[in-house]
Amino acid sequence: MKYRKPVSATLASTDPGAMSRRNTSGTLGPDIQAKIGKQLRAYYDGLIEPIPERFVELLRRLDEAGGKEAKGRNGAKGSFE
C-alpha cells in the first residue's frame, strides 16, 4: 500500500487505506472527496468576515451621490462581460 502518513488530524481517518484508494478511471473514493470538501469549506468559511465598513460606506455614498461616481469612474468601460 502506498499510504504514507496522515496529512493532519482532519484528514487522518479511521480508514487509512482511503487515502490511496482510487479506481482505475482515476476518480477519488467518496470518503476522500468528502474530506477534501470539508477542508475546502473550512478554509473558505475562515475567509468569511462581516461586511467591511468600507463597502457599506461605499454603497451609501454612491446612493447619496446619485451614482455619479460609479458612472464617471467605470461606466464608460462597461467591459465586465
Next chain:
Amino acid sequence: MTVDPGVREAMLAAVPGLRAFAISLSGNVDRADDLVQETLLRALANIDSFEPGTNMSAWLFTILRNLFRSEYRKRRREVEDTDGSYAERLKSQPEQTGRVEFAEFRAALAKLPADQREALILVGASGFSYEEAAEICGCAVGTIKSRVNRARTRLAEFMSIESADDFGPDRATRAVLVGNDQG
C-alpha cells in the same frame, strides 16, 4: 441613478462570499478588497443590465472573476513567473487573516492551475451549482465538472505527498506560535 434599496441589500449580502472568493483567487486580502470595490462600482454602473429576480450573487461573481482575469493577463505580460509569486502570496495568507490552521490545505490549493482552483471553489465552497459556475466562468457545464474532478484529484495527491515532506517544519512553526503565547 439612485440605487434601489433591495438591490443595495442584495449586493451587500453578497459581499462576504464575494470577498472570500476574491481572496481565494488573488491570494491577497488587500487586492481582494480592491477587486470587491471595483466589482461593486462596475455593477452599479451597469445595474441596468442586471435582470431583477435573477441571482445577484452569481452576477457579481461573474464581474469579479472577469476583472481578476483581465488584470491577471495584464500582469502576466509584464512580469514573468507569475505563478510562483502567486503561490507565495497564497501561502502567506495566514499572516494576513490571522489563521494558521489551513496552511497545508492552502499550500495545496496554491499549486492548482487557476482554472481548476476557481471551479473547485465556486462549486465546493461558494455554493453555486455546476450550471451557475459554468455561467460565471463562461464555459460549458462539462468543462466545470472535469475541472472540479481534476482539482480534487490533484489536491488529494498534493496533500498526501505534503504530509511526509512538510510535517516537521509545520510542527516547528506551531511550536513557535505556541511558545510565543507562553513566553
